Amino acid sequence: MKTENQRGWFFVLPVLFLVAFNALVPIMTVVNYSVQETFGNNVFFWQGLDWFEQILRSDRFRAALGRQFLFTFLILIIEIPLGIVVALSMPRKGMWVPVCLVTMALPMLIPWNVVGSMWNIFTLPNIGLLGYFMNDVLGVNYDMTQQPVSAWITIVVMDVWHWTSLVVLLSYAGLVSIPDPYYQAAKIDGASPWKVFRYIQLPKMKTVLTIAILLRFMDSFNIYTEPFVLTGGGPGNSTTLLSIDLVKIALGQFDLGPAAAMSLIYFAITLLVSWLFYTLMTKDDAQ
């Protein structure tokens, strides 16, 4: 027997209060700022959707958004295949398994700002180990403080160094969950290594890869600390990603209205892309 009443709602109430307290109310504050203008003293003027229009029309926002998409695209296109390849080449049994796992986990244990500082010192021209090696030993003109391309290579490589492990560990978890008979059956069926990957390993990794790609998308799309510590968004504006630009507007210029509008747009884009992506990846399973 199913009882039809509304009592269930009472069980959800505590969570509702909690979420309201730590998420809904702060977001509403941002919404509040995004439609008004203030000069301090708690005096507000109604502005409507002006800030949104201003942000969406501004070249500065579009440039930052473009850089943001480029950055996320680059790190996904490198980290996902690289992570799968590393996971495939890791041993699945024996004494080397824990060694590999711990080594893989190490970069992720380092705090973000420490990673930024490490890479900053590492890549500074002439005094950093890599910077010195590139310029004075290999003779390659490499200076991430002056050249946009060098700066971009550095932030991408830094992110790959920091986060490929996540993809590796998730893929590895998917791989070790495949029972031996699958490989044995494939051997007996005469499947080539590529077919084993295509029809056994990849399908079994799909769920964890969806999670890996989503996590890497959201993290990289919202990245702030590492590039800020490394390049501060420079040289010029070349590595000013969305969140760095947002902080500049909000705290540097103290333009609270445009900053609030921008963070809402930013939030909407992240949500939309994640949703699109998740729907596409899980579409097959629903059939």
Add this chain to the structure above:
Amino acid sequence: MAKITLSKLRHSYLPNPSGPQDYALKEIDLDWDDGGAYALLGPSGCGKSTLLNIISGLLVPSEGRILFDDRDVTDLPPDQRNIAQVFQFPVIYDTMTVFDNLAFPLRNRGVAEARIAERVAEIAGMLDVVDMLDIRAAHLSPDNKQKISMGRGLVREDVNVVMFDEPLTVIDPHLKWKLRSKLKELHQRVRVTMIYVTHDQTEALTFADQVVVMQDGEIVQIGTPVELFERPQHTFVGHFIGSPGMNILPAEETDGRIMFNGQPVSVEGAVNGAGGRTELGIRPEFVSLADSGLPARVRKVSDVGRHAVVEAMVGDVPVKAMVDQADVEQGAEVHLAFQQNQTRLYRDGWIATEAPT
């Protein structure tokens, strides 16, 4: 199709085996005739899966050779042996349709698409999965998945042997008999050598023409289901096959007579050898309640449907008898009679009486 010969096969999972206890398989010599239906029967850990993996080529034996029609295949990988194997858990390629699953082994071997379509249709017909061919295999029920795994094994025409490694483990009881009879039917149609590994005697006895019983890495007996039931070569076979198993009773030999609990017992025929540990073996089916014979006290009566199993104590040894009607009560004093031509003597576990002529 081929005759399979296993010659002096031994296998150890340890790198440096030092004694018989280190071997999962101890010296196997065996011929599998072309087109036969065999079962490998034994308790868990007796080495039957090891033997299977050696035949399929997933394992390379420590010692010995495997011949397919006198061709040595010991060092060949599985895909070059032309064998098929069905595993305990259904292995299917989730992302493919049922058709693609069945076609997979053929496509990997470069068979023409027209021939593939023909072959898949034929196999699908045999397995009753024609209406599922376009479905994604991931959406099938476990028993249908297992059917597809079997189909992948049968789809190649030139396959030497199809091996089944406890294939009904994950199948619901009411579907087990269906798949089992399907399998038997398939064997009669395609006449390819099949080896069926199981620890379930019903599965083994219903499927196979010849049953190979294994214990502790050794073959204890090879025979038809009837032979295994009637003349177990070893007390293990007597005990393992049959429900309930054979009565194995401690016995002594005095002055050429077999004594059980102080009473003489007549056995089927002449007794071979001397010394060692002697035991009497008689199936409950051949023990009856009589007016005279071994005095016993009934300890338990269980009704198992068409028969009743009476467990009676002779001294402190329990003896089971299968009777049509249980008209005795617990605690009753009865006499047990053993049918002489079904009473055998075992010496150190192995049969020591000759069959009556």
